[in-house]
Each structure stands twice: as C-alpha cells, then as structure tokens.
Amino acid sequence: xxxxxxxxxRDICQRGTSLTIQCQVDSQVTMMFWYRQQPxxxxxxxxxxxxxxxxxxxxxxxxxxxxxxRPNLTFSTLTVSNMSPEDSSIYLCSVEGWxxxxxxxxxxxxxxxxx
Amino acid sequence: DQQVKQNSxxxxxxxxxxxxLNCDYTNSMFDYFLWYKKYPAEGPTFLISISSIKDKNEDGxxxxxxxxxxxxxxxxxxxxxxxxxxxxxCAALDSGNTPLVFGKGTRLSVIA
Numbered sequence: 001x002x003x004x005x006x007x008x009x010r011d012i013c014q015r016g017t018s019l020t021i022q023c024q025v026d027s028q029v030t031m032m033f034w035y036r037q038q039p040x041x042x043x044x045x046x047x048x049x050x051x052x053x054x055x056x057x058x059x060x061x062x063x064x065x066x067x068x069x070r071p072n073l074t075f076s077t078l079t080v081s082n083m084s085p086e087d088s089s090i091y092l093c094s095v096e097g098w099x100x101x102x103x104x105x106x107x108x109x110x111x112x113x114x115x
Numbered sequence: 116d117q118q119v120k121q122n123s124x125x126x127x128x129x130x131x132x133x134x135x136l137n138c139d140y141t142n143s144m145f146d147y148f149l150w151y152k153k154y155p156a157e158g159p160t161f162l163i164s165i166s167s168i169k170d171k172n173e174d175g176x177x178x179x180x181x182x183x184x185x186x187x188x189x190x191x192x193x194x195x196x197x198x199x200x201x202x203x204x205c206a207a208l209d210s211g212n213t214p215l216v217f218g219k220g221t222r223l224s225v226i227a
Contacts, residue, residue: 004158009156040219041219042117042119042204042216042217042218042219042220043159043204043217044217045214045215058214092158092159094158097161099161099164100147100164101147101164101208101210102147102149102164102206102208102215103149103161103164104159104161104215105158105160105161106158106159106160107158108156108157108158109156109157109158
C-alpha cells in the first residue's frame with residue numbers, strides 16, 4: 001500500500017485567511033486526488049492533480065478558491081483560499097491503488113475549522 | 116441529488132453477531148461498488164469491492180451482496196468484532212471514468 005502523509009493534521013483558522021495543506025506520498029504516482037468531507041456529508045472529489053499539468057476541478061470547485069500545486073510525482077499541495085466557516089471540513093489527499101477500479105489510498109486527512 | 120445513499124447513520128451490534136450495512140444507489144450506469152472503512156483521525160481504507168457482473172463477493176468475515184434490480188448493496192460482517200467499530204462508506208463507480216461517488220457513511224459500533 002502507499003503511505004500518504006498530510007500536514008497539518010488539524011488547524012483552526014480565521015475567516016478570510018488561506019491555508020495550504022501538504023501531501024507527501026512514499027512512491028511516485030501519476031495522479032493525486034483531493035477530497036473534502038464536510039461535517040455529516042460524504043467524501044466529495046475537489047480536483048485531480050497531475051504532475052506537469054493544470055489540475056482538473058470537479059463541478060462546484062474552482063481554481064481561485066482551491067489552487068493546487070503538483071511540483072513532482074510524490075508531492076502536492078491544496079490551498080483553501082479566503083476561508084469561511086463553510087470551508088470547515090476534513091480535506092483528504094489520495095492516490096490510486098492497484099487492486100482494482102476505485103481503490104484509493106488516503107492520507108489521514110487535515111481537519112480545518114474556520115471561525 | 117445523492118446518487119449513493121446510506122440511510123442509516125449509525126448501527127450498534129453485539130460482538131459475535133452479524134453486522135449488516137446497507138447502501139442504495141440511483142445511477143444505473145454504476146458498474147463497480149466498493150466499501151471503505153474509516154477510523155477516527157485516519158483516512159478511509161479500502162475494504163471490499165464488487166463488480167456489477169457479480170452478486171456476491173466474500174473476503175474472510177466480510178461479504179458484499181449486490182442486487183442490481185433493486186439498486187441495493189449490503190456489507191455483511193460476521194462475526195462482528197469490537198475492532199470493526201468504525202464508519203463505513205459505500206462508494207460507486209461508473210467505469211466511464213467518472214469520479215468515485217461516496218455515501219455519507221454508517222457508524223458501526225460493535226459492543227463487547
């Protein structure tokens with residue numbers, strides 16, 4: 001399995017500020033995925049980050065709000081910009097597994113609380 | 116519109132008994148279904164999956180059943196153990212490469 005480390009594991013942020021979440025994988029991967037889990041809700045894909053190209057965002061998510069970097073095959077960052085309390089969520093980084101379709105390995109998540 | 120629904124937010128089961136977690140879906144294009152398990156402060160981990168060409172897949176104590184006509188799947192855990200206490204997410208995939216769609220999860224508590 002892939003080992004995925006995320007930083008920070010949790011943070012409390014002020015409204016209007018931005019926070020960058022880092023994701024480090026222990027092996028080279030083509031695609032990295034960023035998910036969000038709002039309180040009581042399902043995991044929702046924000047965007048897919050490919051090395052060397054712009055991230056692909058899902059409907060409802062835009063680059064200005066969630067800029068993503070992918071400088072190499074083992075690292076990615078997600079920034080949550082101009083935060084509001086509605087951005088309070090767990091943000092998860094993930095990569096594809098190899099057992100079959102849909103298998104993902106996830107990091108431990110970054111729990112953000114926006115006051 | 117939620118395409119994958121887990122209507123029971125929580126479930127309590129006695130140790131040694133069977134746990135049955137249910138999931139319904141609305142999109143008939145889904146052709147692959149997965150269950151993930153999540154412990155507090157950890158990311159979800161893949162548990163078991165089933166293709167739409169099957170109606171059952173078993174892996175040790177875990178069995179997933181798929182009823183395509185009812186658009187329903189279930190995860191059976193038998194016997195249940197206290198270490199199975201976690202949140203279980205149902206997920207579905209359309210192999211036309213749309214993103215994995217998750218349910219909201221069911222919190223299972225196995226009581227010793």
